[in-house]
Amino acid sequence: MSATGRGRFVTLEGGEGAGKTTLARSLCARLAAAGHPVLRTREPGGAPGAEAVRALLLGAPAGVEWNPMSEALLVSAARREHVAATVAPMLRAGGWVVCDRFTDSTLAYQGIAGGLGREACERLAAMATGGLRPDLTLVVDVPVATGLLRARMRGEQNRFEARGVAFHGRVRDAFRAIAAADPGRCVVLDGAASAEAVLEAALAALRARLGAPLGLRLGPTAGDAG
Amino acid sequence: MSATGRGRFVTLEGGEGAGKTTLARSLCARLAAAGHPVLRTREPGGAPGAEAVRALLLGAPAGVEWNPMSEALLVSAARREHVAATVAPMLRAGGWVVCDRFTDSTLAYQGIAGGLGREACERLAAMATGGLRPDLTLVVDVPVATGLLRARMRGEQNRFEARGVAFHGRVRDAFRAIAAADPGRCVVLDGAASAEAVLEAALAALRARLGAPLGLRLGPTAGDAG
Numbered sequence: 001m002s003a004t005g006r007g008r009f010v011t012l013e014g015g016e017g018a019g020k021t022t023l024a025r026s027l028c029a030r031l032a033a034a035g036h037p038v039l040r041t042r043e044p045g046g047a048p049g050a051e052a053v054r055a056l057l058l059g060a061p062a063g064v065e066w067n068p069m070s071e072a073l074l075v076s077a078a079r080r081e082h083v084a085a086t087v088a089p090m091l092r093a094g095g096w097v098v099c100d101r102f103t104d105s106t107l108a109y110q111g112i113a114g115g116l117g118r119e120a121c122e123r124l125a126a127m128a129t130g131g132l133r134p135d136l137t138l139v140v141d142v143p144v145a146t147g148l149l150r151a152r153m154r155g156e157q158n159r160f161e162a163r164g165v166a167f168h169g170r171v172r173d174a175f176r177a178i179a180a181a182d183p184g185r186c187v188v189l190d191g192a193a194s195a196e197a198v199l200e201a202a203l204a205a206l207r208a209r210l211g212a213p214l215g216l217r218l219g220p221t222a223g224d225a226g
Numbered sequence: 227m228s229a230t231g232r233g234r235f236v237t238l239e240g241g242e243g244a245g246k247t248t249l250a251r252s253l254c255a256r257l258a259a260a261g262h263p264v265l266r267t268r269e270p271g272g273a274p275g276a277e278a279v280r281a282l283l284l285g286a287p288a289g290v291e292w293n294p295m296s297e298a299l300l301v302s303a304a305r306r307e308h309v310a311a312t313v314a315p316m317l318r319a320g321g322w323v324v325c326d327r328f329t330d331s332t333l334a335y336q337g338i339a340g341g342l343g344r345e346a347c348e349r350l351a352a353m354a355t356g357g358l359r360p361d362l363t364l365v366v367d368v369p370v371a372t373g374l375l376r377a378r379m380r381g382e383q384n385r386f387e388a389r390g391v392a393f394h395g396r397v398r399d400a401f402r403a404i405a406a407a408d409p410g411r412c413v414v415l416d417g418a419a420s421a422e423a424v425l426e427a428a429l430a431a432l433r434a435r436l437g438a439p440l441g442l443r444l445g446p447t448a449g450d451a452g
Contacts, residue, residue, distance in 0.1 A: 049290040053300070056278055064275040067310060069353060073303035074279070080296045123349055127295060 007091035008210055009132070011102040013178075014140035015171045017150030018191040019198060023140060024100045026199045027206075031096050039090045042100035043078065047085035050078035068114030072124055075106050079128035088132065102134060104178050104186075112174035113167055136209050138202050139179045142191035144168045233317035234436055235358070237328040239404075240366035241397045243376030244417040245424060249366060250326045252425045253432075257322050265316045268326035269304065273311035276304035294340030298350055301332050305354035314358065328360060330404050330412075338400035339393055362435050364428050365405045368417035370394045 010027075012020040024040050031038040044054040053074050060066060066074065079102075090097050103125040111121035142150075144165055179186035187205040189198055236253075238246040250266050257264040271280040279300050286292060292300065305328075316323050329351040337347035368376075370391055405412035413431040415424055 048287055049292055049296060052282055052287045052290065056282065061274055061278045064278065064307075066275055067306065070275060070303045070306045073299050073306060073350075073354070077296045077299035077303065080293065080299060081290075084293060120353055123353075124299075127346055127349075128299070 006094035008096045008136075009087065009091055009099070009134045010096065010206070010210075011099045011104065011134040011137045012140060013101060013104045013108070013137055013175055014191060015142065015144065015147045015168055015175065017147030017152075017154070018140040018142045019150070019195060020100050020140050022195050023138070023189075023198055023202060024098050026195065027202055028096075028098050030199070030203060031098070037090075037093070037095035039086070039095055039097045040100075041082070041086055041097065043082060043102055043105065044075050045078065046082040046087070046099070047078075049081040049085075053078035053081075068110040068116040069120065071114070072106055072110040072116055072121060075110070076124040076128040079103070079106075079125075083129050083132055088130075091132075099134075102137075103129065104137060104139075104175065107178060108171050108174035112177070113170035134185060136205065137179070137182075137186045138205060139175050139186055139188045140191040140198065141172065141176060141188050144172055146192055147172075232320040234322045234362075235313065235317055235325070235360045236322065236432070236436075237325045237330065237360040237363045238366060239327060239330045239334070239363055239401055240417060241368065241370065241373045241394055241401065243373030243378075243380070244366040244368045245376070245421060246326050246366050248421050249364070249415075249424055249428060250324050252421065253428055254322075254324050256425070256429060257324070263316075263319070263321035265312070265321055265323045266326075267308070267312055267323065269308060269328055269331070270301050271304065272308040272313070272325070273304075275307040275311075279304035279307075294336040294342040295346065297340070298332055298336040298342055298347060301336070302350040302354040305329070305332075305351075309355050309358055314356075317358075325360075328363075329355065330363060330365075330401065333404060334397050334400035338403070339396035360411060362431065363405070363408075363412045364431060365401050365412055365414045366417040366424065367398065367402060367414050370398055372418055373398075 012024055014020050021042075024042070028038045028040040043050070044057055045051045057066070057071065057074055057078075087097050087099065103121070106125065107118065107121045110116045111118055148165070148168060176188065179188045187209065189201045189205070191198060193201070238250055240246050247268075250268070254264045254266040269276070270283055271277045283292070283297065283300055283304075313323050313325065329347070332351065333344065333347045336342045337344055374391070374394060402414065405414045413435065415427045415431070417424060419427070
C-alpha cells in the first residue's frame with residue numbers, strides 16, 4: 001500500500017531537454033504492458049483548469065513577465081486542480097500515475113533558481129497537494145548545454161527555455177540538491193545516456209524502490225526477460 | 227507617514243451589489259478634487275498579468291469549476307502582480323490608492339464562505355502582498371437580497387454572483403466578522419443608504435482615521451464646506 005492510496009505516484013523531474021517526456025512515454029508503455037493501469041500526465045496542466053493556467057504561464061499576455069512568486073502561485077493553482085481532478089482519483093482507484101514535473105520543479109525553478117526561497121514553495125506545495133507526495137521521483141540529469149540543444153532541436157522555445165545558461169545551471173544544481181537531500185524518494189538518472197539506458201535505469205529504480213510485486217518485465221537488453 | 231510608504235492605501239470590501247464601485251469612483255473624485263494624486267483600481271486585476279488571471283477566474287473555461295483553494299491561489303497570483311506593478315509604486319510615489327477588493331475578499335469568499343479556512347488565506351495574503359496592509363478598509367454592508375437585486379439590475383452575473391443566497395449570506399457575515407475583529411483598520415458603512423450618504427460616511431472615516439491634514443473638502447450636503 002502506497003502512502004498515496006492504493007496506486008503508485010511517480011514523478012519525473014529535471015531541466016529542459018533532459019528527456020523526461022520520452023522517458024514518461026516509454027515508462028508508461030512498460031507499465032501498461034506489465035498489466036498496470038497507468039496514467040501519464042504533466043504539469044503545469046493535466047486538468048481543464050490547470051491547462052488554462054498553463055497557457056497563461058507559458059504564453060504570457062503581451063507585456064507580462066511573471067515574477068517568481070506569481071509563477072509559483074499560478075503553478076500551485078494548476079497543481080491543486082490537477083491533483084484533485086486527475087492524480088488523486090487515479091491513485092485512489094489503484095492505478096499508477098507518471099507525472100512529468102511536480103513540486104520539485106516549483107522548488108527548483110521558482111524557489112531556488114528564481115530566488116523565491118524554499119519556505120514559500122513548501123507552504124504552497126502543502127496547499128496545492130493536500131499532502132500528496134510522490135512515492136518515487138526520478139531526477140533526469142543532463143548538462144545544461146546538452147539539454148538546451150535538445151530543446152532547441154525540438155523546435156520549441158517557451159519562456160522557461162529562453163532564460164539563459166546561468167539560470168538553467170542553477171536549475172540543474174537545484175534538482176541535484178533536492179535529490180541529495182531526499183534520497184529515500186529521489187533517484188538521479190543520467191539523462192545524457194541513450195533513451196533505452198535511461199528507461200532501464202528507471203525500471204531498475206522502480207523495482208528497487210517500489211518493490212518486486214510490481215511484475216515489471218524488463219526488455220531483452222536487460223538480460224532478464226521472462 | 228503611512229505604514230505603506232508615503233501614500234495612503236484604502237480598500238473597499240463587501241458583497242455583490244454593495245455599491246463599492248460607485249463609492250470608489252466618487253471617493254476618488256473627491257480625493258482628486260482635494261489635490262491628492264489618486265489611483266482607483268480593483269481586484270482581481272489592476273495589472274496586465276492580473277487582468278489575465280481575472281479573466282480566468284470570472285469566465286472559467288468550459289467544464290472548469292475552480293475549488294476554493296485554486297481560486298485563492300489564482301487570486302493571490304493576480305494580487306502579487308497588482309501589488310508589485312501598480313499599488314506599491316503609487317504608494318511609494320506618495321499617492322493614494324483606492325482599491326475595490328483586497329485580501330479581505332479572499333478571506334470572506336474563499337476562506338470563510340468557501341470553507342478554505344483562515345490560515346491558508348493569511349499565508350497567501352502574506353505571500354501575495356509582501357506584508358502590505360491597507361491603512362483603512364471600508365466594509366460596505368448591505369442585506370444580501372438588496373445586493374443581489376442591484377447586481378442583477380446591473381445586468382451582470384458572474385460566477386460569484388450566481389452562487390445563491392446562502393453563500394452570499396455567509397460572505398456578508400464574514401465581512402462583518404472581519405471588520406469586528408480589526409476595528410483599528412476597518413469601518414463598516416451602511417450600503418443600503420443613498421450613494422451620497424455612503425460617500426459622506428466614507429469621507430468622515432477617512433478624516434477620522436487618516437487624519438485632518440488630508441485637506442478633504444466635504445460637499446455642501448455635509449454642511450461644513452469651506
